[in-house]
Amino acid sequence: MALVARHPEYADKIVGFGVPIFPSEEAARKHLGSLGFLARLMANGSPLAPRMCRLMCDYRSFARFLAPLLAPRLPYLVAADGVDHIWESYAGTLNVVLSRNQAKEWATALAARLHLVYGAADRTSPPNAAIRTLGNRSGARIKVVEGGDHHLPLRQAKFCARYLRAILDRRR
Numbered sequence: 001m002a003l004v005a006r007h008p009e010y011a012d013k014i015v016g017f018g019v020p021i022f023p024s025e026e027a028a029r030k031h032l033g034s035l036g037f038l039a040r041l042m043a044n045g046s047p048l049a050p051r052m053c054r055l056m057c058d059y060r061s062f063a064r065f066l067a068p069l070l071a072p073r074l075p076y077l078v079a080a081d082g083v084d085h086i087w088e089s090y091a092g093t094l095n096v097v098l099s100r101n102q103a104k105e106w107a108t109a110l111a112a113r114l115h116l117v118y119g120a121a122d123r124t125s126p127p128n129a130a131i132r133t134l135g136n137r138s139g140a141r142i143k144v145v146e147g148g149d150h151h152l153p154l155r156q157a158k159f160c161a162r163y164l165r166a167i168l169d170r171r172r
Helices: 002-006 025-033 037-043 048-058 060-070 076-081 087-100 103-109 127-134 157-169
Strands: 013-017 113-119 141-145
Touching: 002 103, 013 157, 025 037, 025 127, 037 048, 048 060, 060 076, 103 127, 113 127, 113 157, 127 141
Parallel strands: 013 113, 113 141
Antiparallel strands: none
16 A cells, blocks of 8 residues: 555555554554464564564474464465564564554555455454544445455455456456
């Protein structure tokens, strides 16, 4: 959104699945902290978080084996690949998304049509937070998919492909 807000010639449509949009950094951190121990650890900047990440990096083979066992609802390769990050990348992205919290500003500045798709049961990026934050003023079209969660493109890939095709086939 930030790139297309600055360079409208790059795209006339943007589609995002499970985009984390919250009304404030405080609301985002509070929400993420409510998801459980690991989310709270990462969202609240605990000094233990980079140490845990370092441990996963140091024992990456074991972590790649263990991750699918801890996330059995994800496809095996997706869960295993989830440990192939570095702390600076993860924490940097999380902090930019949360602390700058410019989604509403970007969405309002877009000349491109913004389509956001959420699973109704998305606990990581709840659709109601995006709806409350963006409201009708941004022009964003928000679709909530019953039975979907944060992994909508993984669990309902055919639906997502059809949805993308329909948007690409529209004039606007």
